[in-house]
Amino acid sequence: MPQMPHNPSADNADDADKADGSTTAAAPHSILPAKPQVDALISFLEHEAQPMIVLDPEYNILAANTAYRRQFGAANRSVIGQKCYRVSHHYEVPCDQAGEHCPMKKAFELKGPDRILHIHHTPRGPEHVDVELRPIMDTDMQVVAYVERLVTVRTASARPSAEGLVGQAPKFNAALSAVQRVAPSMLPVMLLGESGTGKELFARAVHEASGRARGPFVVVDCSGLTETLFESELFGYEKGAFTGANVRKKGLVETVDGGTLFLDEIGDVPLAMQVKLLRLIESGTFRRVGGIETLQANFRLITATHKPLGQMVGDGRFRQDLYYRIAAFPITLPPLRERSSDIPMLVDSFLRRDSTDQQRVSVHASAMLQLQAYAWPGNLRELRNVLDRARLFADDHIIRPEHLPDFIASNGVAFTPASSLPMTPIDRKNGDDAELRRLASDNTLTRRELAVRFGLSERTLYRRLKSLGLA
Numbered sequence: 001m002p003q004m005p006h007n008p009s010a011d012n013a014d015d016a017d018k019a020d021g022s023t024t025a026a027a028p029h030s031i032l033p034a035k036p037q038v039d040a041l042i043s044f045l046e047h048e049a050q051p052m053i054v055l056d057p058e059y060n061i062l063a064a065n066t067a068y069r070r071q072f073g074a075a076n077r078s079v080i081g082q083k084c085y086r087v088s089h090h091y092e093v094p095c096d097q098a099g100e101h102c103p104m105k106k107a108f109e110l111k112g113p114d115r116i117l118h119i120h121h122t123p124r125g126p127e128h129v130d131v132e133l134r135p136i137m138d139t140d141m142q143v144v145a146y147v148e149r150l151v152t153v154r155t156a157s158a159r160p161s162a163e164g165l166v167g168q169a170p171k172f173n174a175a176l177s178a179v180q181r182v183a184p185s186m187l188p189v190m191l192l193g194e195s196g197t198g199k200e201l202f203a204r205a206v207h208e209a210s211g212r213a214r215g216p217f218v219v220v221d222c223s224g225l226t227e228t229l230f231e232s233e234l235f236g237y238e239k240g241a242f243t244g245a246n247v248r249k250k251g252l253v254e255t256v257d258g259g260t261l262f263l264d265e266i267g268d269v270p271l272a273m274q275v276k277l278l279r280l281i282e283s284g285t286f287r288r289v290g291g292i293e294t295l296q297a298n299f300r301l302i303t304a305t306h307k308p309l310g311q312m313v314g315d316g317r318f319r320q321d322l323y324y325r326i327a328a329f330p331i332t333l334p335p336l337r338e339r340s341s342d343i344p345m346l347v348d349s350f351l352r353r354d355s356t357d358q359q360r361v362s363v364h365a366s367a368m369l370q371l372q373a374y375a376w377p378g379n380l381r382e383l384r385n386v387l388d389r390a391r392l393f394a395d396d397h398i399i400r401p402e403h404l405p406d407f408i409a410s411n412g413v414a415f416t417p418a419s420s421l422p423m424t425p426i427d428r429k430n431g432d433d434a435e436l437r438r439l440a441s442d443n444t445l446t447r448r449e450l451a452v453r454f455g456l457s458e459r460t461l462y463r464r465l466k467s468l469g470l471a
């Protein structure tokens with residue numbers, strides 16, 4: 001914990017509360033040593049379009065501007081005088097003591113801004129929020145307050161959603177956070193992940209969060225394209241360039257003008273074409289097949305692969321110069337088995353998405369446990385397919401273990417007949433220690449997620465981990 005000065009403002013929360021609607025007079029008198037600066041700041045922020053709050057060093061919210069109140073404020077409750085971690089996370093302790101990154105602690109240490117992607121509770125439910133915290137210093141360089149700016153991330157949902165990216169597991173959030181960072185720039189992005197991890201959806205998210213969102217998003221699947229087809233698809237051709245070229249045709253590089261070009265499975269691009277791709281990226285120009293005119297390209301490049309491109313460079317199967325050009329900002333997408341805490345939310349999302357029935361299909365807790373324990377080599381695509389199949393058997397609109405394929409049930413999870421199970425996660429006290437050992441050593445799930453996953457209280461989980469020598 002940083003040594004933060006005690007602030008008497010917490011004791012005056014009620015005074016501040018009255019002023020929630022008019023931030024200029026929000027702070028009570030004895031609030032801070034440098035009160036005039038803070039008051040001026042509060043007045044200034046009121047006119048900002050972005051949601052912002054002012055905090056004292058003891059985590060108390062001193063003021064919230066109109067944009068904040070509109071977006072995050074609850075109709076019946078003021079946030080003034082409340083602890084930020086209680087309002088945003090429903091925690092009883094600061095974020096770092098709850099196992100999360102605390103931007104206030106970091107900003108205090110840095111004496112500078114810190115930025116982090118958090119899941120916040122909002123009146124609409126959990127949401128991804130890009131939080132930036134800036135310390136305000138007095139003339140002695142002591143931190144007297146903080147300004148927090150909150151931007152809701154619209155490219156992903158932290159609760160079940162009928163469309164787009166869904167998730168809130170730590171590794172998913174890390175990838176999403178990287179998207180938020182890189183999207184506004186023109187840097188090429190390389191998405192790395194197994195098949196079905198959502199590379200295309202993430203590429204779309206980069207596009208949508210960028211300044212090119214109004215331009216086209218063009219996908220090129222590089223796998224299975226021959227050299228000549230790849231060239232004519234990408235660059236287009238002139239009339240008469242080859243047999244069958246009866247008219248001039250624009251290539252995708254021309255159609256994408258002002259937008260984002262997504263080259264999926266870039267590792268499958270033939271070596272000869274890699275040179276042409278490199279030239280396009282380096283010069284920003286291209287020529288149609290059979291053409292002499294040099295045309296200007298205007299696109300932002302995103303690539304994706306499930307192949308070990310670095311290794312392919314070593315083996316001479318991928319050009320090193322092209323690799324360095326496109327791999328400026330790699331983002332690793334986690335396989336589903338490393339974000340299994342997201343499975344219930346994803347299941348709900350997929351069942352909503354594909355629902356044509358009047359009655360919504362749900363998944364029995366015992367089936368959900370099996371879905372969470374399976375390794376999903378085909379990732380989200382496989383999950384979606386399994387659900388599509390299972391729902392056909394769910395006559396009473398509840399997917400049970402017997403509706404899942406055998407390979408999921410035989411994944412090492414003890415199978416208990418659905419009828420004997422409650423609709424909530426079961427206590428698997430005598431269940432699969434090996435699975436617990438694997439997940440606990442993996443460090444991908446928090447203790448709380450592990451507990452939910454195994455249907456245990458955190459305290460029981462701790463005891464079991466201890467008995468396994470893992471606590």
Ligand SMILES: Nc1ncnc2c1ncn2[C@@H]1O[C@H](COP(=O)(O)OP(=O)(O)OP(=O)(O)O)[C@@H](O)[C@H]1O
Nearest residue numbers: 164165166167194195196197198199200201380381
């Ligand atoms: N985080 C996510 N939330 C919701 N749906 C997702 C998510 N990630 C992927 N999907 C869904 O999973 C399926 C596979 O996603 P996508 O095609 O983007 O994967 P991919 O990694 O590009 O696959 P491939 O490498 O095989 O091309 C799609 O139906 C997509 O909508």
